[in-house]
Amino acid sequence: MEAILSVRNLNFYYGDNRALKDINMDIYKNNVTAFIGPSGCGKSTFLRTLNRMNDFIENVKVEGSIIYEGKDIYSKEMEPVELRRRIGMVFQKPNPFPKTIYENIVYGLRKNGVNKKEILDEVVEKTLKAVALYDEVKDKIYKSALELSGGQQQRLCIARAIAMQPDVVLMDEPTSALDPISTMKIEELVLELKKDYTIIIVTHSMQQAARISDYTAFFLNGEVIEYDETSKIFSNPRDKRTEDYITGRFG
Numbered sequence: 001m002e003a004i005l006s007v008r009n010l011n012f013y014y015g016d017n018r019a020l021k022d023i024n025m026d027i028y029k030n031n032v033t034a035f036i037g038p039s040g041c042g043k044s045t046f047l048r049t050l051n052r053m054n055d056f057i058e059n060v061k062v063e064g065s066i067i068y069e070g071k072d073i074y075s076k077e078m079e080p081v082e083l084r085r086r087i088g089m090v091f092q093k094p095n096p097f098p099k100t101i102y103e104n105i106v107y108g109l110r111k112n113g114v115n116k117k118e119i120l121d122e123v124v125e126k127t128l129k130a131v132a133l134y135d136e137v138k139d140k141i142y143k144s145a146l147e148l149s150g151g152q153q154q155r156l157c158i159a160r161a162i163a164m165q166p167d168v169v170l171m172d173e174p175t176s177a178l179d180p181i182s183t184m185k186i187e188e189l190v191l192e193l194k195k196d197y198t199i200i201i202v203t204h205s206m207q208q209a210a211r212i213s214d215y216t217a218f219f220l221n222g223e224v225i226e227y228d229e230t231s232k233i234f235s236n237p238r239d240k241r242t243e244d245y246i247t248g249r250f251g
């Protein structure tokens with residue numbers, strides 16, 4: 001299977017606090033990879049290292065390498081803004097801009113100088129369809145995105161991310177602020193999107209990881225304890241700590 005990201009000997013520090021410890025992991029293309037583990041174990045920190053979102057936090061240090069398309073994303077060869085276009089992100093809380101639905105989706109394109117109406121119209125329609133939001137919002141795409149429900153806003157945020165045609169979409173607990181029906185819609189969407197994108201998702205829900213991911217990494221205290229096919233992690237974990245966590249003995 002083809003790795004789209006190869007993480008080697010990665011350490012990450014907030015000041016003196018080593019939050020990630022010697023992580024090695026290949027993330028496979030057109031798969032869904034889930035990161036699970038108790039609160040504070042480093043899942044979000046690791047997710048953010050993959051598109052250098054941690055650059056915005058002061059007093060941090062990265063050691064090791066993350067290879068994407070043959071280049072280390074922390075080397076000078078990689079432009080962080082371009083990297084984040086290729087490796088997009090969706091956050092825990094839906095965060096649409098206080099603009100119209102239309103302008104939310106085309107925001108990144110406009111920033112890159114794409115302003116041709118026909119192109120933007122096409123992207124809006126295509127991405128709204130891709131996130132299964134088109135039928136619900138087609139009559140109000142020029143209305144404020146803030147008028148949408150939380151679940152719709154989150155699908156819009158996913159549309160905004162994929163409008164940039166990324167390779168990888170990072171999702172940090174994308175359903176934790178949503179009701180069960182909206183959660184189900186996002187889960188269905190993730191399964192649909194993996195045909196075209198590589199998805200990496202942090203989740204607190206083991207059911208969710210089991211339902212939608214192909215690979216699962218179990219984190220504990222900044223380490224990856226076990227990383228394998230999701231079916232193996234949940235049916236036959238190698239490590240006692242993984243087993244204890246997935247059977248609800250801690251965390």
Ligand SMILES: Nc1ncnc2c1ncn2[C@@H]1O[C@H](COP(=O)(O)OP(=O)(O)OP(=O)(O)O)[C@@H](O)[C@H]1O
Nearest residue numbers: 014017019037038039040041042043044045046057
């Ligand atoms: N901006 C920051 N500055 C300093 N320390 C941080 C920062 N963000 C996270 N940490 C620390 O790094 C460690 C890992 O946190 P992280 O948020 O990555 O864990 P997590 O597994 O995603 O947790 P949760 O499931 O609660 O979201 C924790 O000890 C946390 O306190």
